[in-house]
Amino acid sequence: MSAIVDIPGATRKRLLLLLNLLGVWPKDKITSVDISEQTGWKDSLIRHDLWLLGYNKGVSNGYQTVDLRDAINQALGLEAETKNCCIVGLGRLGAALLDEKLTQGSSFVIKAGFDSSLNRVEILRSSFPLYPANQMNWIIKQEGITLAVLTVEDKEAQTMTDRLVAAGVLGIVNMTRTVLKVPPSVKVENASIVNALKIIS
């Protein structure tokens, strides 16, 4: 088990996106300039990222697409075991995530969905079980769920977050506009569409 280098956040985000590009790159060789053209990142930045990562098999010839992809996957500690996730909030947006295609080809498995409305839990069809929100604590523990996607109404966001944290979840993808209050050990990534619109406008 090679030492997993500590990759800075900004670099990590880029490498994760690069992984997606490598997955569809048609040629078996790719250069830092190729990547730059596809992504808009400076070629020097890409080389620097890969240097931080400790990859150094590209000398003067560009990188082997597949080999680079594997190396990044390994260095980021992905591709390891699958991670169990849950969805909290089964309104229109949450229900859309019941679609398996979303996580297809990734190492994430959605193990459960929760909603505070019993009605929704009973009506919706899904490939994984749905539960009323008051069962979150024990289901999360029992299923070994470590990540959650939060798609509730804003007014419920903090309450549900508190429950997720109490149940021992390690990371939350926050699709609400609310700023979530979590202990430092829990990671939050904000992916709200309205917030994203504000950022770019």
Place this chain on the structure above:
Amino acid sequence: MSAIVDIPGATRKRLLLLLNLLGVWPKDKITSVDISEQTGWKDSLIRHDLWLLGYNKGVSNGYQTVDLRDAINQALGLEAETKNCCIVGLGRLGAALLDEKLTQGSSFVIKAGFDSSLNRVEILRSSFPLYPANQMNWIIKQEGITLAVLTVEDKEAQTMTDRLVAAGVLGIVNMTRTVLKVPPSVKVENASIVNALKIIS
């Protein structure tokens, strides 16, 4: 029209989230320590942000909730005119966004939805019109649409992006895993759920 100060990206993102917090803050006064407790950001960082923004009405007493909110709104150039948006890709995720509630209370108005499947365009119900993707160019121009939310399948992502760019869109919220290639004048914010899961895990 006061000079709109140029706010650095990191600060801008925080202020946008802070706005949401201020909207639900129960007291009429708020201090940098209050904000720190709710968000996890260092109180000194918050004061620094507000300093950059040019706000300086808080001296030694904390900030007036409503006044601060207005000031941030104004400084970020939000709250100005409404921005016209469109949704590209009406699969399960895209269809979920047809719900008006999503943009409710924001200054974004969804003017159109597009999909390359005529079938979906005809079947789905929505509060704004849906069009086949080949009409994107003129509809976007006619409706004055400047922002797009991209919720297509990954394999269509770049093609649709090219069309959006050609039609003159200025920003894209990318809900796909694909790294989009756009000219420097077009802003992209990645909000893909699977990518977000990777970031936190």
Place this chain on the structure above:
DNA sequence: ATTTGTGAACAGTTTCACAGCG
């Protein structure tokens, strides 16, 4: 000739320390 690997220089961001206001 290309294209990487490397570290130094540069730019951006966060934290610290503390003067000064109410």
Place this chain on the structure above:
DNA sequence: CGCTGTGAAACTGTTCACAAAT
């Protein structure tokens, strides 16, 4: 005193320039 406003210091992230490899 508690809390902001302020700039310097520390830190993080990006770009540049160029030697080395093929």
